Amino acid sequence: MIRVLIVEDEIIIARFIELQLLNNFDCETRVAISPKEAREAMPDMQPHLLLCDINLCDEITGIALVAELKNSYSFETIFITSYQNKNIIEQASATNPANYIIKPVDEAQLFAGIQLVMTKIGLQQPATKEKASQAIEQLNNTEFMILREIRNQKTTKEIAKALHLSPYTIKNHRHNICRKLDLEEGNNALLKWVMQNQHLLK
The missing domain is CATH 1.10.10.10 (Winged helix-like DNA-binding domain superfamily/Winged helix DNA-binding domain)
Known part of the structure; x- marks a missing residue:
């Protein structure tokens, strides 16, 4: 099952995203409302996908958080944000995200933005697990x-x-x-x- 960590400081938006994920995809979800909670969730959850807001009302942005976490973990990223500034998008692109969704989001937009990434992760999983098992032998x-x-x-x-x-x-x-x-x-x-x-x- 694909594991998705939602990093969003506005809990109502986070729960809306979580509901859409659970209704449309076979996945396990968890919500983190701050970078601290996201860091704490990573070792145990090992998410395949992060849905991350850029403005987290914290000392670091979602872009910086993703860059930090990628030093220790492997996952895909979709940024969900109200930012449409070219410089912000270029900064986000440096972390090699799988997609970038502009707020406000509705059900159709969210589904479309996540579907291709979920398909990609789903295709990679069996091959990656089999390869890892063979390699460790x-x-x-x-x-x-x-x-x-x-x-x-x-x-x-x-x-x-x-x-x-x-x-x-x-x-x-x-x-x-x-x-x-x-x-x-x-x-x-x-x-x-x-x-x-x-x-x-x-």
Whole structure:
């Protein structure tokens, strides 16, 4: 089932969006009315899609929040906002959103804006899960333990201490894990993979 996190500080709008999602799509939803609640929801929910307002009446915008969360998690984004300013849209585009819906939204507009993204996520899910399951079978016991430590947000130095190995050895293992999982080594790719596939690390 596709998991959708709605980040919207106006609770009436958030519940309207949630109702439309539940009425039209096979999905699990959760509402966060602030960046703090969104951050707290991410580790447990692991959403496939964020529907995020840009103006959250907080110290950061929805654009900045999405950029922050993408450092640790993998998900699609649809911005839902009243902003139509070219500069704002360009800033939002830098986070590579799947869509951008202008408020006020009605049922038809919301459905149209979400439908294609939901279809894309639905098509990706089985292939991604199967690929991840096959990839993890290539790992040895030490590499598997390292992934578990990464899931627990441990640094290379902390992992080395826990496994009684040198930081240099851990770095080599991380390099080998990335190669086996076909991941780029930069931009927290390994952490993102672990958070997205932590169900395989039990």
